[in-house]
Amino acid sequence: MIGIVVIAHGTLAGGLKSAVSLLAGEPEAFSTVELHPGDAPEEFKARVEDAVQSVDSGDGVLVLVDIFGGTPSNTISQLIARGDSNIQAIAGANLPMVIQATFMREQMPLSDLAGQVMQAGQEALVDIGAILAQAAERDDEEEF
Template identity: 45%
Template sequence: MVGIILASHGEFASGILQSASMIFGEQENVAAVTLMPSEGPEDIKKKMQDAVQGFDNQDEVLFLVDLWGGTPFNQANSLFEEHKENWAIVAGMNLPMVIEAYASRFSMESAQEIATHILGTAKEGVKVKPEELEPEEEKGAVVEQSASAGKPGKLSYVLARIDTRLLHGQVATAWTKTTGPTRIIVVSDAVAKDELRKKLIQQAAPPGVKAHVVPIEQMIKISKDDQHFGGQKALLLFETPQDVLRAVEGGVPLETVNVGSMAHSPGKVQPNKVLAFGQDDIDTFNKLKEAGVKFDVRKVPSDSKGNMEEIIKKAQEEINKK
């Protein structure tokens, strides 16, 4: 696996490492290296050398630094000179760049290949609101992935996820990069009636992916349409397992449901840090299981999968004690 060093003036690198871990999960072979006010060039160079020594693969190293020409860049460059056939340096570090680098390591084994790949994402992550302030050449830069809409064929499903927060950073980055949808569809009667939430969800869609909010009955109709969604790949987001059950019973062909986050509320028990269950939730998951649906319990793709049967059993035991 390619090793990644995040390097900056001050604590910026440490902060972006923490933020990326919140969104994409903890990563191996990644280190944050900081140049503090009391330190000099040799100090940060030593930190970089120590970080490289800790990587599993020291032949493939990618440096993501804050400023081109700054001390972190210059010291990374001095190390790079002895490894220029394999190592790479990218300046202008931002959070989309770091997350894309993490995701790229699943399929790319070369630091230089990842460096080339993440440039587009890093640039796309720089946006302005109101949109009218965007330069004209940037407005047309994003290719609409919905161009294949209208072709014969049914919608395909790359992920169905239960997440109380719906479309947020972990979904817009980690899951979208891993599954490659052309559309993100929030399936919820409640959200479909809330114009503000609908607008916020549409604005949160990552570049090149269309976001929609539809009621459950509309999703059922879409799933049966074999004339207009050929080539379209959907990532479905549900707030509750009850909404998933309604969709499945209505004919939406979901084989596996990713269970990512269920918020706590009065009367519910919390068998782990991110999932809270009431008796109705447990009963609903059991009905989904009876319908042949499997469960993938994890927040982000890099997490290990949880055991849903054990989680439900623990939740039932806690409810029975109340």
């Protein structure tokens, strides 16, 4: 099973895990790391390394971070740069991405899962107002 780690500023990572647990039950091989003010860089890096190791069963680890270029992203980038090819990381974590990763991780290899997760994240971006306006327009047309 591909392990999942969510790393984010503040309590976002824990919130995403809480939401997945609410929707799908407590996920296996799933860890979070939160960055809080005052966290020492080396201690944070050690927590990230521990989280990755704790979920790695040999099939790889998908790491989702909140924003590219921030400390969570930079920290996992350091692990990848040192040659750990068993890790794939994606920035821009949102709930649809985490749900997709959780449900699909036993059905495909890590590289394919990363692509599916990115697609789910992109498709989740919806302008609700535009959808409502289109629906109202269709309703108006059907009345004639």
